[in-house]
Each structure stands twice: as C-alpha cells, then as structure tokens.
Amino acid sequence: MSDKNKTPPSESALPSLSRRGFLGATAITGAAGLAGAAGLGSAVMSRESWAAAVNEARNNAHVAPGELDEYYGFWSGGHSGEVRVLGIPSMRELMRIPVFNTDSASGWGITDESKRIMGESAKFKNGDSHHPHISMTDGRYDGKYLFINDKANTRVARIRLDIMKCDKMITVPNVQAIHGLRLQKVPYTKYVFANGEFIIPQPNDGTNLDVMSGERFTMFNAIDAEKMEMAFQVIVDGNLDNTDADYTGKYACATCYNSEGAVDLGGMMRAERDWAVVFNIPRIEAAIKAGKFTTIGDSKVPVVDGRKKGGKDSEFTRYIPVPKNPHGLNTSPDGKYFIANGKLSPTVSVIAIDKLDDLFADKIKDPRGVIVAEPELGLGPLHTTFDGRGFGYTTLFLDSQVVKWDIDAAIRAYNGEKVNYIKQKLDVQYQPGHNHASLTESRDADGKWLVVLCKFSKDRFLLTGPLHAENDQLIDISGDEMKLVHDGPTYAEPHDCILAHRSQIKPIKIWKRDDPYFADTVAIAKKDGIKLEEDNKIIRDGNKVRVYMTSLAPSFGVQEIRVKQGSEVTVTITNLDMIEDVTHGFCLVNHGVSMEISPQQTSSVTFTADKPGVHWYYCNWFCHALHMEMVGRLIVEPA
Numbered sequence: 243m244s245d246k247n248k249t250p251p252s253e254s255a256l257p258s259l260s261r262r263g264f265l266g267a268t269a270i271t272g273a274a275g276l277a278g279a280a281g282l283g284s285a286v287m288s289r290e291s292w293a294a295a296v297n298e299a300r301n302n303a304h305v306a307p308g309e310l311d312e313y314y315g316f317w318s319g320g321h322s323g324e325v326r327v328l329g330i331p332s333m334r335e336l337m338r339i340p341v342f343n344t345d346s347a348s349g350w351g352i353t354d355e356s357k358r359i360m361g362e363s364a365k366f367k368n369g370d371s372h373h374p375h376i377s378m379t380d381g382r383y384d385g386k387y388l389f390i391n392d393k394a395n396t397r398v399a400r401i402r403l404d405i406m407k408c409d410k411m412i413t414v415p416n417v418q419a420i421h422g423l424r425l426q427k428v429p430y431t432k433y434v435f436a437n438g439e440f441i442i443p444q445p446n447d448g449t450n451l452d453v454m455s456g457e458r459f460t461m462f463n464a465i466d467a468e469k470m471e472m473a474f475q476v477i478v479d480g481n482l483d484n485t486d487a488d489y490t491g492k493y494a495c496a497t498c499y500n501s502e503g504a505v506d507l508g509g510m511m512r513a514e515r516d517w518a519v520v521f522n523i524p525r526i527e528a529a530i531k532a533g534k535f536t537t538i539g540d541s542k543v544p545v546v547d548g549r550k551k552g553g554k555d556s557e558f559t560r561y562i563p564v565p566k567n568p569h570g571l572n573t574s575p576d577g578k579y580f581i582a583n584g585k586l587s588p589t590v591s592v593i594a595i596d597k598l599d600d601l602f603a604d605k606i607k608d609p610r611g612v613i614v615a616e617p618e619l620g621l622g623p624l625h626t627t628f629d630g631r632g633f634g635y636t637t638l639f640l641d642s643q644v645v646k647w648d649i650d651a652a653i654r655a656y657n658g659e660k661v662n663y664i665k666q667k668l669d670v671q672y673q674p675g676h677n678h679a680s681l682t683e684s685r686d687a688d689g690k691w692l693v694v695l696c697k698f699s700k701d702r703f704l705l706t707g708p709l710h711a712e713n714d715q716l717i718d719i720s721g722d723e724m725k726l727v728h729d730g731p732t733y734a735e736p737h738d739c740i741l742a743h744r745s746q747i748k749p750i751k752i753w754k755r756d757d758p759y760f761a762d763t764v765a766i767a768k769k770d771g772i773k774l775e776e777d778n779k780i781i782r783d784g785n786k787v788r789v790y791m792t793s794l795a796p797s798f799g800v801q802e803i804r805v806k807q808g809s810e811v812t813v814t815i816t817n818l819d820m821i822e823d824v825t826h827g828f829c830l831v832n833h834g835v836s837m838e839i840s841p842q843q844t845s846s847v848t849f850t851a852d853k854p855g856v857h858w859y860y861c862n863w864f865c866h867a868l869h870m871e872m873v874g875r876l877i878v879e880p881a
Contacts, residue, residue, distance in 0.1 A: 299718035299725035305332035313680055313741045315693065316374045316388055317714075319343075320735035323369025325390055325401060330680070330741055331691055333716055333730045341399045341408045342369020342392040349837025350408075354812070354846040355760055363397055363413050370394035372737045373423040373484075376403070376746075377431040377467065381489050381577075381685040385746045387467065389434050391423040398423065398436055400470055402759075404750050409759060410470035415541040417461050417475075418442050422484035422571070425467070426523075427684075428491045433473060433523075434465040435494050437482035441503060445539040453505050462496060462521055462548070472541075474530055476548040476558055478519055479503070481510075484570050484625075488595050489577030489685070494521045495593070497568040497582050498561075511586065515563040518571065518582040518593060521548065522602055526558050560601050562609045564591040570625035570676075574634075574649065575687035579614075583623040583636065589616045590623050590636060592652065617652040617663055619645045627679040629689030629719055633665065637674035637694060643667045644677060644694055644717070646724055668724045670715055672698040676738040679719060683740065692717040692724065693739055695732075703731045712736070751822040753842040760844045763814060767844075774816040774844055787811045787851075793826040793839060794818045796866035798859075801874040805851045807881040814846040815839050819865075827862035830876060838863060854880040 305311055311329030319326055323342030328335055344351030344367060351357070357364045370393040377387040388401040396418055400410040414420055417438025426433040438460040443450040450456045462476040462485070481500035487493070501516040502509050526546055529535060535544035548559035555561075565587035572581045573595075580593040592615035600606045622639030629635070636645050644667070651663035677694045681687050699713035711731035718725040753759075755775070767774050770781050772790045778799030781788045787809050791800035793816070805811055817826050817839040828847065829836045839845045861872035 295721075295723065296725050296727070300727045302718060302720075303331040303716060303727040305329065305334070311744065313691065313743055314747045315739050315741050316376070317732070317736045317739040318371040318374050318390060320372075320733075320737050321368075321370055322734045323371050323392065323394075325371060325374055325388065326736070327406065328739075330693070331716060331728070333714070333728050337406060339401055339406055339408065341390055341401070341411075342366070342371055342395065342397065346836045347838065349845065349847060352835065352847060353837045354848055355763060356408075358762060359408060360411050361413070363395060363411065366395045368394055369397075372421060374738060374740050375423060375425050375683065376740055376742055378425060378427045378684060379430045381427045383681070383684050383686075383742045383746045384430075385742065385748055387431070388740075389423060389425060389467070391420040391436060393419045393421050393439070396420050396438075398434060398465055398470075400467070403747055405753070405757070405759065406749055407759065412465060412470050412472070414438065414463050414465070415472065415543060416444070416446075416538045416545070417463065418446075420463070422482065422496060424484075424486045424494070424683075426487050426491060426494075427489055427573075431467045432491075434467050435485050435487060435496075436463045436465060437485050437496050438463060439481050439483065441481060441500070441505075447539065458503075459549070461545070462494075462519070464523075464526075472543040474526055474535070474544045474546065476521060476526060476546055478559065479549050479561070480517060480519075482519070483568065486571050486573040486580065486683075488573060488580075490595075492523055493595065493598055494523060495519065495571055495573075495580045495582075496521070497564075497571045499567040499569065499585070511567060513566070515565050516568055517561040518564050518568060518580065518591065519548070520560045520562065520580075520593075520598055520601070522558055522560075525602075529558070555604075560598070560609055562591075562593060562612060564613070565589060570623075572626045572628070573683070575628050575630050575682060575685055577685075579649065581626045581634065583626055585622060585624060585639075588618045588621055588623065590619060590626060590634075591616050592649065592656075615649070615652040615656040617647060617655065619647060619664065620667070624674070625676045627677050627682045627692065628687050629679055629682070629692075630687030631689050633689075635677060635679060635692055635719065635724075637670075637677045638667075639673050639675065639697075641667075642670055642672045642674065642696075644670055644674065644692070644724065646719075665722075666724055668717065668726065670694050670696055670726070671702050671713055671729070672696055672700060678739050678741060680741045681743065686743075690718075690720050691741065692719045693741065695736055695739065697735065699729075699731060702729055714739075752820065753840060755842055757843075760846075763844055763846050767814060774814070775818065785809050789813045790816075792816050792818050793828075793861070793872075795824055795826070796861075796868035796872040798828075798861070798872065798874045802877065803874070804877045804879070806879050807851060807854050809851045809878075810848065811851050811876075812846055812848040814844065816844045817841050824865050825863040826865050826872075828859060829862040830859045831857055833857065835859075836862060851876065851878045854878045 313330035315328040317326040325339040327337040340350035419439040421439040422437040464473040480498035483497040485496035498517040567586040569585040570583040582591045597612040620638035626636040646666045696713040714730040716728035857876040
C-alpha cells in the first residue's frame with residue numbers, strides 16, 4: 243500500500259461518508275467522548291511524521307527473497323475447513339493443512355490414513371474451522387501440537403507440528419457446534435477446552451423436538467490432549483461462546499451470549515447482562531475421581547452439572563454478570579485477568595483471576611465483585627489481544643477500528659480516578675473480528691506484530707465478482723503507535739490465527755520410516771509379508787487386491803496392475819527418495835483417486851475398479867526431468 247493511499251490519522255478521525263459512512267461518525271464520536279483529543283494518539287501527528295513512521299514500519303515488515311520470516315502464523319481456514327500456515331511479517335502463505343475438508347493435492351479425505359484419522363466423520367464433506375491454538379508447557383508454546391475446532395460438525399482436530407498434518411480427530415458427543423476452543427496453559431496442555439454453543443434437547447434422540455421444553459442445555463467440554471479422548475463435560479446455562487484458561491491450571495472461563503435460553507434473535511438480546519462462566523478444574527476432576535458424575539445416553543463421558551439452580555451456585559462454576567451478549571474471552575499474558583468483550587455493549591469486563599478463589603469460597607457474595615474494570619472502548623468490541631507491556635488491543639466491529647488501551651489505567655478509572663486509558667484508535671478495513679498479537683497467548687508476549695482479521699474488504703482489492711475477498715491486516719505495535727503495514731486478501735472467513743516464534747516450531751524435512759502416522763498401513767503390509775522399502779508385489783485375496791509398490795524418481799515400482807471389474811483395490815506406495823522436497827503423487831485417471839507421498843513416506847488409497855478398460859495412473863507431484871514419464875496402467879477386465 244503506497245503512502246499516498248494511506249489516510250493520515252488526522253483525516254481518518256473525521257466522518258467520511260464516502261469511505262465508511264455512518265461508521266466513521268460513530269468512531270470519532272466514541273473516541274472523542276471517551277478519551278478526548280489526546281486519547282487518539284497518532285491523530286496529533288503531522289502527515290509527514292506519520293508517513294515516515296509508516297515507511298519505517300513497512301521496512302521492518304519486509305522479508306527479502308531468500309530470507310526467512312521470524313514467526314509462524316497459523317490461520318483457521320474458516321468455511322474451507324483447513325488450516326493455513328503463513329510467515330510473519332511477510333504474510334506469505336507457506337502451506338495449507340487440510341483438516342475438515344477433502345484435499346486432492348495431498349489426498350486428505352481420500353487416502354486410507356486420512357480416513358482412519360477422520361473416523362466416522364469422514365462422511366462429512368464440509369467444515370468450519372475457527373480457533374487454532376498451540377500446545378503449551380509452563381505457559382509457553384512447545385511447538386508439539388496445534389488444535390482446531392469444526393463448528394459445522396462438532397469436531398476437534400489435532401495437528402502434529404513436526405509434520406504439519408492432522409493426526410487425530412474427535413467428534414464431541416452430547417452437544418452441537420464447537421465454537422470457542424482454548425488450551426490449558428500450565429503445567430502443560432493436559433486439556434483442550436471446547437465450548438458447545440447451541441442449546442439442544444437432552445437426550446437429543448427425537449423424543450423431544452421442542453427446544454423450549456423439557457431438559458435442554460449445552461456443555462463446556464474438556465478433551466484429553468494426548469489421547470484425544472473426552473475427559474469430562476460440564477452442563478451450563480445459556481449458549482457458550484469463547485473460552486480461555488489461566489496460568490495456574492485451576493480456572494477456565496467462557497462467555498455466554500444467551501443467558502435467556504431463547505431460540506430467536508429478539509429473545510437472545512433481552513437481557514442487559516449475560517455471563518462469563520468460570521470453571522473450577524480441580525473441583526471437577528475431584529468429583530469425577532470420586533464417581534460423582536452422570537452420563538448422557540450412550541456416551542460414557544463423565545458429566546457434572548454446573549448450572550445455577552434455585553439461586554444456588556454449583557460447586558463447579560460461578561456466573562459473573564457482564565454486558566451484553568459477550569463474545570471474546572482472553573487471558574492477559576501476565577496471568578492477572580480474564581477479559582470478556584461486550585459485543586452489544588461498548589465495554590469490556592476485566593475479571594481479576596486472583597479474586598476467583600474468594601468467589602468460589604463464597605467470601606465474595608456478589609460475583610461482579612471480581613470485576614476490576616469495565617472500560618468503554620467503542621462500538622462492537624469482539625476480541626482483545628495483548629503486547630506484554632500492559633496494553634490491550636480490542637477490535638471494534640461496528641467502528642471498524644482497533645483500540646489500544648492501558649489495562650492498569652482502566653482499573654484506576656474504574657476506581658474513580660480521572661485518567662485516560664485509551665491510547666490510540668486505528669482504522670481497519672472493515673469490520674474486524676479476531677485479532678492476534680505475536681506470542682500473545684503465552685507468557686512470552688513480545689508486542690511486535692498484530693494481525694487483524696477483517697470480515698469485509700470492499701474497496702481494498704481488485705474485484706473478484708459478487709463474493710469478495712476478506713482482509714487480514716498486519717500492524718506494527720512495537721512502538722508507541724500502531725502502524726498499518728500490510729493488507730492481505732484471504733478467502734472464506736479465516737476467523738482466527740495464532741503467531742509463534744520460528745524457534746518454537748521444529749518441522750522435520752523428511753519422514754522417519756517408523757513414524758506412527760502410517761503405522762497402521764505398515765502393520766497391514768507386515769501381515770502380508772511385505773517389506774515396504776523393497777517389495778513391489780500384488781496380493782490377491784478374493785475380490786480384494788492389495789498393490790505394494792515403491793516410487794523412486796522417475797518411476798513407480800509397479801507399472802501394470804491387472805484386476806477384475808468390481809475388485810476393491812488398495813494401492814500402497816513407499817517413496818524411497820531421500821532428498822527433501824522430492825514428493826511423488828499417485829493419481830488414477832477418471833477414478834477420483836489422488837494422493838501425495840513425500841520422501842520416505844508410505845501412503846495408501848483404496849477404491850473400487852468398477853470401469854473395465856485401461857486406466858493410466860501418473861505421478862502428479864513434479865519430481866524429475868522425466869516426471870511426465872512416471873506412469874503406469876490399471877487394466878480392468880470385464881466381469
């Protein structure tokens with residue numbers, strides 16, 4: 243973006259009907275009313291000084307050809323169902339990791355290995371990935387796993403970051419639509435915390451089709467991160483939205499936007515306050531260990547009741563009233579605060595984590611007694627991220643802005659001191675949802691870069707028809723002022739992202755032959771007496787045909803496969819190449835069969851040979867000067 247296209251803050255603070263319409267007027271009214279002119283920070287800079295500062299920030303963001311980015315960014319792929327890997331600050335896309343989708347390039351959703359991982363849910367052809375989060379040890383990213391949720395089909399998946407591939411997937415029982423997802427931070431990621439969003443009849447087996455009658459609820463869910471099995475569920479009141487965990491391992495907190503228990507838009511907005519629900523993890527664990535739990539339907543998952551009944555609190559939860567239809571829930575990197583973002587209120591609610599022991603001990607009678615600040619920031623606050631220097635950065639959806647604010651000053655203002663807590667408001671394009679600063683969910687938040695994921699782009703890019711790209715913007719937050727340095731068009735509502743330093747992620751270059759990712763396939767070959775690194779054989783077992791072959795650029799170990807029509811054929815290929823990046827593929831023409839086999843990997847695919855005739859297969863990943871000649875034939879004899 244050239245400097246001449248950057249509107250200086252002194253001008254962007256004015257209403258602009260041509261650019262943002264009434265939203266511009268809303269933004270400046272809120273900023274002036276809440277903070278005064280000084281609160282706008284960069285608005286007092288001259289055009290020249292602002293342009294110089296932005297140029298410097300852009301130079302810092304430039305990654306020259308041949309140079310490496312400092313950070314890995316992991317983006318949810320939104321409605322595509324995948325995870326995308328970007329380099330930061332270049333914003334270059336490095337890789338796409340298929341998870342809740344079918345991917346013909348890698349064969350995800352096609353290969354036997356991927357279908358085993360997806361399990362019964364492989365039948366779903368769609369996904370809606372939302373919140374990617376990296377496993378932690380002692381509150382720091384350990385680079386072992388990345389977890390991602392699928393709101394569309396109520397799933398949670400795990401990605402091994404050494405190979406950048408999904409290795410486990412679970413469908414969460416008894417709930418519908420996993421939305422908020424965060425991880426236990428200390429002492430390590432024992433649990434993946436995942437929110438069931440929608441209230442459903444319980445049991446939801448068709449015996450009660452009226453959502454407004456009978457037993458109905460959703461649940462907070464904990465998944466064992468290593469086993470990828472359900473650990474426990476907690477029944478709650480209302481719809482759960484986003485969640486996060488503290489730095490002691492004791493508490494998790496989630497926002498609830500439907501305390502009314504309604505099923506219509508108007509009903510969900512009646513109450514002026516909804517809740518932030520705090521979960522006491524040790525109490526839940528103790529109850530389950532003592533056998534004080536129930537189960538639902540055919541599920542064996544331990545369930546405890548965290549609802550507030552007859553005005554009496556559950557031992558497992560506390561409901562903190564916060565305004566209104568709260569959305570994002572974020573933990574400050576110093577471990578002091580949960581921050582619930584108001585969405586339909588101009589405020590965020592700052593919850594002191596060190597007060598929660600007293601709240602659960604009933605020493606604090608009014609649950610709002612744990613709120614230490616409720617600053618007014620602007621219209622539509624959705625998510626807050628942090629720089630590790632005491633500042634929060636909150637997206638304002640309706641104002642199309644990011645606001646930088648001082649957490650300590652907001653607490654002092656809440657206590658009556660006349661102090662300005664808003665430091666700067668920066669226009670973003672347009673309607674931001676999630677934002678994420680570098681290392682912000684860990685103890686190591688370093689305050690260098692901020693990514694803002696905007697839901698709309700409108701005039702920022704070349705037109706691509708009625709379906710527009712969305713806009714991920716990179717902002718330099720290393721200094722006193724936020725500086726926008728990059729616009730990045732993106733597809734299908736990526737929703738959220740997470741940034742880790744490159745030293746924390748350690749991918750391998752070549753597969754290890756004993757990798758558990760394809761251990762099941764190796765076990766099948768062993769039963770057939772096959773040495774995958776050596777043998778090129780066809781085994782016939784009735785109408786089942788198992789083909790074992792090696793690949794070594796530029797040839798397959800088996801160039802002709804002859805079967806009867808109707809045979810179930812499994813092709814297992816082991817790539818013998820040792821040079822990184824010499825990936826092979828197997829694509830069978832007119833059969834919908836395609837997969838990737840990287841160096842030293844074994845991969846397999848099963849299909850029915852239902853078409854008589856000669857069918858070519860070829861390597862579809864360019865591997866050699868004679869790549870085009872790397873082919874073979876499937877000959878299907880008529881039944």
